[in-house]
Amino acid sequence: MNTNRFNRRPSRPSGSAHRTFRPSGGFDGGSSRGRTPRPVRRGAMMGQFIHPSKFVHKAIITEEVEHFIPEHKFDDFLIDPTLKSRITSKGYISPTPIQDKSIPHILKGQDLVGIANTGTGKTAAFLIPLIHKVLQNPTKEQVLIIVPTRELAIQIDQEFKEFSRGMKMFSVCCVGGMSIGKQIQALRYHNSFIIGTPGRLKDLIDRKLIKPATFKTIVLDEADRMLDMGFVADMRFVMSLMPKDRHTLFFSATITNDVEHLIREFLKDPVRISVKTGETAKNVDQDVVKVALGKNKFDVLHDLLSQKEFSKVLIFGRTKHGVEKLSQMLLAKGLMAESIHGNKNHGKRQQALRSFKEGTVQVLVATDVAARGLDIPDVTHVINFDIPATYEDYVHRIGRTGRGDKKGKALTFV
Secondary structure (H helix, E strand, O other), X not given: OOOOHHHHOOOXXXXXXXXXXXXXXXXXXXXXOOOOOOOOOOXXXXXXXXXXXXXXXXXXXXXXXXXXXXXXXXXXXXXXXHHHHHHHHOOOOOOOHHHHHHHHHHHOOOOEEEEOOOOOOHHHHHHHHHHHHHHHOOOOOOEEEEOOOHHHHHHHHHHHHHHHOOOOOOEEEEOOOOOHHHHHHHOOOOOOEEEEOHHHHHHHHHOOOOOHXXXXXXXXXXXXXHHHOXXXXXXXXXXXXXXXXXXXXXXXXXXXXXXXXXHHHHOOOOEEEEOOOOOOOOOEEXXXXXXXXXXXXXXXXXXXXXXXXXXXXXXXOOOHHHHHHHHHHHHHOOOOEEEEOOOOOHHHHHHHHHHHHHOOOOEEEEOHHHOOOOOOOOOOEEEEOOOOOOHHHHXXXXXXXXXOXXXXXXXXEO
């Protein structure tokens, strides 16, 4: 269902009647006849009602926040010296809270549930101890990592390659939208790590090219998102084929009743590590943008992007069509913009992400495919051009800015 009315018709020129809330949660043109735009509760099929006040939150000044003092340094962990050297070469000295708390338990082989805000370094929290684990027994230890999106899978694979460089350890990324032929060819060799999305992994398992029974370790990353995306049957299929005596790591930003059920189903006496400090990142300044009478929503966005401080901006829309249209409108206005959404093939999506990361484009317009897991450095602003379907989606969207100890800004059109 297309909930973004803005995507269905050309934008009105400046000076036309302003846009008002519709039940879809998007904006439509038309006269307000003197009435103040108000939020409208949407039905279950159209997304969760989110009060605009939830989009307003001042960033907490760093000096006022209790400073985290890790119990360990990376050098303290009982891991392979070569791996320690790779960690140091990446500039890592002190672990983040999720790394500090999780790595010792993973090294002991304990099942683990990690609950953390986005952008907290959880990929390294499981890659570091698991690479060490494989190094101890390279011919027998294999790790399967399941994630919800191809972009996150590719990012984890890239991070794995950086950590394992020079260790004669190999991986294959198995995701849809990429050549299955190349993945099949790569699977003919021994891969210590297989990283993939549920649908493609199931396909390759059905073809007898991946044998889950040979994997003693599995990571379910962004498990709540996989549940939201309807991957629970595929997750259960993979888990049912794995050895009962396995090492299971489960990472999630949110814990719902359904997520709790999966934890009880998949894990055995897990250690729970929660370093979540709040619903949204403390160092993200959040505010709303109200479209004034006689103003056009797109013109307001363009005015914002013309300001100097909006130097690296990630804009979220609700639909693939709307995201593509908005990026083309920005290009027509002379802004360097790219788009990423499900209608783009893998190569074009990766090129768009690369251009945005490297700073050759100022604006990346995206659907929620870019809301989770992606580590894009130095994003100055996240703009919710369309209100997200759920508050959890909002949390993940704005987590693309203000990462680490940097401050970011999130604006939501209401």
